[in-house]
Amino acid sequence: MDKNNVQQITFGGGCFWCVESCFNMLKGVESAISGYSGGHKDNPTYEEVCTGETGHAEVVQITYDSSIISYEQLMDVFFFLHDPTQLNRQGNDIGTQYRSVIYYRDEAEKIKAEEAIKTSQESGRWSGIYVTELSPFEKFWSAEQYHQGYYNENPTQPYCSAVVGPKIQKFKKHYGELGMLELN
Template sequence: MNDQLAVATFGNGCFWCTEAIFQQLKGVKTVLPGYTGGEVKNPTYKEVCTGTTGHAEAIQITYDPAVIDYRALLDVFFYTHDPTTLNRQGGDVGTQYRSAIFFHDKEQQAEAVNIINQLTAEGVYTDPIVTEVTEIDIFYDAEAYHQNYYNNNKNQGYCRAVINPKLDKFMKKYGSMTK
């Protein structure tokens, strides 16, 4: 096993949904919900929800690249949200729900740009991809009650109505890559 872990950071809508998806993947060690890409220091969930801090709800994934590579994470990222809607994912609207890849090095930046160009060239989406590709700055951990949200609240209405269908769609395509 590789002793060198890597980090990926994505903004692809509600972090409750995205955390639940990426936690399923083999090679993913941790998925931490939080906020990045904004101007306010130490933002709170309440502040980020106003859409005025500039932050995206994001997840920071620690993974073993010997088990799952960055490209596979990007494939899941693009499959499990709509990268063509500006500042919106489903019923969640605002800049905090934007589609964003926060790269940690030049290799991640190049891979993100390459996959966007490939998906565009292949015409995978009818509308243009609006995913921003931005260098990571400071990642702020979300409050404790947001962490592991789905696993701690599976019977909550939002989890049943919104997260479960996303997990079902994910499992149909990526079930062989899950723990």
């Protein structure tokens, strides 16, 4: 990875197990780390975030090489993986910690995020009004180690079998056809 092209992006699109697993398969992504952002408590734990009282969202922080994969391509994947019209939920996962959110690092990134939202809305992929929150990036706290690569370690766990696995298969089919996945 060319260090001159290394960028980071942080966003939340529901359960971080689903989002992290998919982004870690993309060419140009160095890492996708599950964690928490957007709240008022330092060093939150999963149990605290699940109460909805810390203000944090479950997020994924992605480190990528912008000469291999663009911000716009990452945004396309982001809007593919979750329904940005669902307020404070994704499917049966309900609460502010599951909100659709993009944390931007500067004004230029905010403008690109606004453009990505507009492009996705105009695509008609999701019907309804987008509720994706745009917020300035402040801090990222990595989730506990057992959350990192959770699906890969626990594919038969009931939630993984019912929710994460099917989402990953749909993702692999779509983005594999576009040639965006790492071949392992």
